[in-house]
Amino acid sequence: MPDQEERRLKVDLDAIKVAVQKREKRFLRPLLEELQPYDLGQIFFRLPRVYRPHFIRMLDPGDIALLLEELKTEEQQEILTTLGPEKTSRVLNLMSSDEVADLMGELEEANVNTLLKSMERDEADKVRALLHYPEDTAGGRMTMEYVSVYNYYTVEEVIQYLRREAPTAETVYYVYVIDADDRLVGVVSLRELLIAPPDTPVVEVMFERIISVTADMDQEVVARLIERYDFLALPVVDVENRLLGIITIDDMVDVLIEEAHEDISKLSAVGQTEMDVLTHPFASARRRIPWLILLLFIGMLTSTLLSTFEESINKVAALAFFMPMIAGMTGNTGTQSLALIIRGLSSGQLTRDKYTQILKQEGLVGIIIATVCTLLIVVMVTLLYDLSLGLVVGISMWFTLILGTLGGTAIPLILHLLKVDPTVASGPLITTINDVFSLLIYFGFATMFIHYLFP
Amino acid sequence: MPDQEERRLKVDLDAIKVAVQKREKRFLRPLLEELQPYDLGQIFFRLPRVYRPHFIRMLDPGDIALLLEELKTEEQQEILTTLGPEKTSRVLNLMSSDEVADLMGELEEANVNTLLKSMERDEADKVRALLHYPEDTAGGRMTMEYVSVYNYYTVEEVIQYLRREAPTAETVYYVYVIDADDRLVGVVSLRELLIAPPDTPVVEVMFERIISVTADMDQEVVARLIERYDFLALPVVDVENRLLGIITIDDMVDVLIEEAHEDISKLSAVGQTEMDVLTHPFASARRRIPWLILLLFIGMLTSTLLSTFEESINKVAALAFFMPMIAGMTGNTGTQSLALIIRGLSSGQLTRDKYTQILKQEGLVGIIIATVCTLLIVVMVTLLYDLSLGLVVGISMWFTLILGTLGGTAIPLILHLLKVDPTVASGPLITTINDVFSLLIYFGFATMFIHYLFP
Numbered sequence: 054m055p056d057q058e059e060r061r062l063k064v065d066l067d068a069i070k071v072a073v074q075k076r077e078k079r080f081l082r083p084l085l086e087e088l089q090p091y092d093l094g095q096i097f098f099r100l101p102r103v104y105r106p107h108f109i110r111m112l113d114p115g116d117i118a119l120l121l122e123e124l125k126t127e128e129q130q131e132i133l134t135t136l137g138p139e140k141t142s143r144v145l146n147l148m149s150s151d152e153v154a155d156l157m158g159e160l161e162e163a164n165v166n167t168l169l170k171s172m173e174r175d176e177a178d179k180v181r182a183l184l185h186y187p188e189d190t191a192g193g194r195m196t197m198e199y200v201s202v203y204n205y206y207t208v209e210e211v212i213q214y215l216r217r218e219a220p221t222a223e224t225v226y227y228v229y230v231i232d233a234d235d236r237l238v239g240v241v242s243l244r245e246l247l248i249a250p251p252d253t254p255v256v257e258v259m260f261e262r263i264i265s266v267t268a269d270m271d272q273e274v275v276a277r278l279i280e281r282y283d284f285l286a287l288p289v290v291d292v293e294n295r296l297l298g299i300i301t302i303d304d305m306v307d308v309l310i311e312e313a314h315e316d317i318s319k320l321s322a323v324g325q326t327e328m329d330v331l332t333h334p335f336a337s338a339r340r341r342i343p344w345l346i347l348l349l350f351i352g353m354l355t356s357t358l359l360s361t362f363e364e365s366i367n368k369v370a371a372l373a374f375f376m377p378m379i380a381g382m383t384g385n386t387g388t389q390s391l392a393l394i395i396r397g398l399s400s401g402q403l404t405r406d407k408y409t410q411i412l413k414q415e416g417l418v419g420i421i422i423a424t425v426c427t428l429l430i431v432v433m434v435t436l437l438y439d440l441s442l443g444l445v446v447g448i449s450m451w452f453t454l455i456l457g458t459l460g461g462t463a464i465p466l467i468l469h470l471l472k473v474d475p476t477v478a479s480g481p482l483i484t485t486i487n488d489v490f491s492l493l494i495y496f497g498f499a500t501m502f503i504h505y506l507f508p
Numbered sequence: 509m510p511d512q513e514e515r516r517l518k519v520d521l522d523a524i525k526v527a528v529q530k531r532e533k534r535f536l537r538p539l540l541e542e543l544q545p546y547d548l549g550q551i552f553f554r555l556p557r558v559y560r561p562h563f564i565r566m567l568d569p570g571d572i573a574l575l576l577e578e579l580k581t582e583e584q585q586e587i588l589t590t591l592g593p594e595k596t597s598r599v600l601n602l603m604s605s606d607e608v609a610d611l612m613g614e615l616e617e618a619n620v621n622t623l624l625k626s627m628e629r630d631e632a633d634k635v636r637a638l639l640h641y642p643e644d645t646a647g648g649r650m651t652m653e654y655v656s657v658y659n660y661y662t663v664e665e666v667i668q669y670l671r672r673e674a675p676t677a678e679t680v681y682y683v684y685v686i687d688a689d690d691r692l693v694g695v696v697s698l699r700e701l702l703i704a705p706p707d708t709p710v711v712e713v714m715f716e717r718i719i720s721v722t723a724d725m726d727q728e729v730v731a732r733l734i735e736r737y738d739f740l741a742l743p744v745v746d747v748e749n750r751l752l753g754i755i756t757i758d759d760m761v762d763v764l765i766e767e768a769h770e771d772i773s774k775l776s777a778v779g780q781t782e783m784d785v786l787t788h789p790f791a792s793a794r795r796r797i798p799w800l801i802l803l804l805f806i807g808m809l810t811s812t813l814l815s816t817f818e819e820s821i822n823k824v825a826a827l828a829f830f831m832p833m834i835a836g837m838t839g840n841t842g843t844q845s846l847a848l849i850i851r852g853l854s855s856g857q858l859t860r861d862k863y864t865q866i867l868k869q870e871g872l873v874g875i876i877i878a879t880v881c882t883l884l885i886v887v888m889v890t891l892l893y894d895l896s897l898g899l900v901v902g903i904s905m906w907f908t909l910i911l912g913t914l915g916g917t918a919i920p921l922i923l924h925l926l927k928v929d930p931t932v933a934s935g936p937l938i939t940t941i942n943d944v945f946s947l948l949i950y951f952g953f954a955t956m957f958i959h960y961l962f963p
Contacts, residue, residue: 058719088717090738174796197748224549244680244681247667247670247671247680248671248675264544282546283545302758303738303757306757307735309761309764314768334869334870334872337869338877338880340879341844345840346884348837349837349881352833353888356833357834362679364839366821367825370818370821371815373828374811376831377831378804378810378811381803383806385940396769418792421789421790426797430804474846484839484840493940
């Protein structure tokens with residue numbers, strides 16, 4: 054966080070501490086009015102624990118609703134239990150329906166029912182509807198606080214209606230136009246409404262070529278659509294094209310970041326993304342161990358394969374010295390190609406018609422890289438040992454580096470074609486597979502030429 | 509892209525092809541009016557090359573301006589050269605100042621001056637100002653098409669002013685309030701303006717606790733601020749707090765995604781992010797080779813270290829069989845920890861006060877993982893070979909896995925403390941370093957116990 058924000062937060066925090074100590078709500082009000090929800094959350098976290106219950110008690114239900122939207126589920130629950138039933142229901146009524154649904158998704162059913170009964174009927178119905186959708190779909194991410202108008206409205210009427218809805222709507226910048234059967238027929242931005250003459254029918258200024266998503270669509274697909282079109286929100290519709298809710302850009306930004314981090318975690322074989330970096334070591338180890346055991350078995354396979362070359366190693370121990378280097382370099386080139394392909398697939402740049410092109414490209418890259426590295430290694434090994442060992446190591450490396458590059462390219466593409474998430478072909482897996490093949494090639498060559506090495 | 513969009517694009521594309529073939533501009537107009545800029549770009553790419561010049565000629569300057577904002581710099585230049593000077597200047601006047609500046613940043617100075625002279629003075633001045641800022645700073649990313657009003661305006665007057673500015677402003681949803689000295693004193697959203705009584709002075713409804721950035725701030729910092737606060741735009745100010753421009757969320761979404769991809773690329777030692785996955789193989793190889801040569805030298809170091817254990821290998825060739833496995837497994841555990849730390853640092857979760865906590869956590873994870881893997885390997889090697897070899901391999905692995913985990917944790921943290929980007933401690937680098945140390949430990953143990961292995 055930039056220093057300026059940090060300094061401002063400290064000043065606010067000190068002022069709020071004083072207000073809480075003195076239990077003076079009227080000191081608190083002007084401070085709170087200028088705070089962004091994120092700042093409110095930061096101040097809550099930085100308040101000493103003993104202050105927090107008093108602070109919460111001094112907040113209005115609207116402030117608590119804003120604060121809760123910045124917190125994690127367990128923290129939300131902790132605060133709600135201190136509020137008492139009446140204030141809880143007022144807070145829940147004021148929160149966005151999607152936030153309440155996320156919160157309730159974590160509670161036991163009995164508690165959910167009690168809470169839903171305490172809420173206003175309208176709000177409770179919205180939350181009930183949202184609870185049906187899986188968390189990572191458009192339905193699970195949408196909110197019901199959208200603004201929709203009928204298609205017989207004029208621009209002036211829409212703006213009047215917006216004024217009434219503005220205090221509770223998630224966004225007022227897009228208005229969705231529906232027909233008498235509640236079907237979505239258009240969308241108009243507040244910008245267009247401002248420009249249009251007031252008595253124009255809204256159907257004349259609205260966009261009819263609506264980009265919408267269905268409730269079962271994966272959140273990642275939705276996020277990419279919003280990113281592409283630079284929209285602030287997308288409508289969610291059912292199969293009959295009736296408007297169910299909207300998804301706003303701020304929620305999708307979180308999804309895009311989550312997905313990128315998931316890619317990094319999967320590529321490193323950490324297993325399921327741990328949302329918190331700090332976590333229980335046993336939980337963390339349990340997630341990582343399955344992958345490691347798989348890799349351990351592949352490693353054992355490598356050592357068994359190597360044992361078939363025992364005779365060559367016995368004759369020329371120096372052969373063994375270059376094993377880690379050859380295996381390592383093959384792994385490195387594979388990882389480089391892998392990263393490129395994963396990025397291409399996840400950004401949507403690599404469509405199926407480009408597969409042959411990218412394979413050719415990476416094949417050529419592999420040949421260039423292999424040639425440069427081979428020349429270097431032949432010179433080095435010849436200087437340190439002798440030319441025949443240099444040639445065996447060099448020629449093996451030429452083949453393994455090309456193989457590594459092509460493997461790092463082809464394996465994720467094949468997985469993608471098989472509809473398997475290509476990031477499971479994680480760096481460590483590709484590295485281990487490359488280990489096996491590179492050592493086979495290396496010792497294969499060495500055994501073929503062993504009489505030159507050890508005449 | 510969801511199938512529905514794909515189908516719609518095909519229909520539009522066919523209709524547009526017909527319009528272009530017949531050179532019928534009046535067929536084109538209704539089609540274009542409903543297209544989003546992204547769709548316009550897609551249609552342009554899918555039009556056969558021979559159609560493109562005719563299509564461009566049939567577009568209005570406003571359409572061309574929208575289309576250009578979806579294209580890459582080279583494609584933009586290609587189109588501009590076909591337009592002729594007069595239409596070019598009309599298009600440039602209609603584009604956002606930040607887009608024009610990005611485009612001109614790639615041109616030669618003489619061309620830039622010619623183009624700037626052909627533009628309207630106001631617009632040219634904006635672009636000139638933007639050209640001063642480095643591309644990856646707030647200044648380089650901002651646009652000048654913001655809406656600002658003086659602090660003596662009423663809500664009604666602000667809305668009137670907005671109506672006039674709406675057609676060209678980048679966003680009309682935030683209005684920036686300045687004083688007589690042009691200093692930024694507040695910000696008010698169009699939502700607040702809609703709710704407020706028309707005759708209220710704008711100073712009464714505006715937020716005074718403004719979150720702003722300075723022009724030299726790194727774009728990544730700006731992107732994180734927007735993400736945190738869920739703003740649609742952030743104001744950019746100079747040291748005197750005078751408003752210079754605004755940065756909108758859609759540009760920052762691109763930055764957040766770029767940064768995540770950069771992390772992946774750096775972790776895989778691909779070097780500088782290649783914006784295009786498909787690129788020239790020589791250019792791509794040139795970027796990757798420096799890293800590979802560095803890793804090759806470290807690999808040679810490994811082989812030299814190994815040669816000091818020649819005697820042990822000569823006595824027990826079986827020792828060599830487990831080298832790739834031990835080195836590989838150490839690398840894998842290191843990569844897992846590395847990914848966790850990189851994610852923690854880049855998401856801001858891992859603040860300095862948590863360094864000891866995460867080191868303890870990963871140390872414990874390392875001990876658990878090492879113990880499980882060691883037990884497995886001792887059993888396997890004992891069954892396949894004998895107990896003494898099993899114990900040497902197992903005990904070595906116990907130490908190297910703990911070392912790998914701690915290395916993958918500590919190295920990026922240390923680099924971060926030294927203000928070096930921790931992603932340069934890429935997976936391959938950590939893997940190679942782990943290779944060296946794990947093999948030293950392994951052969952160290954083996955040499956210590958060689959008389960048990962080969963009595």
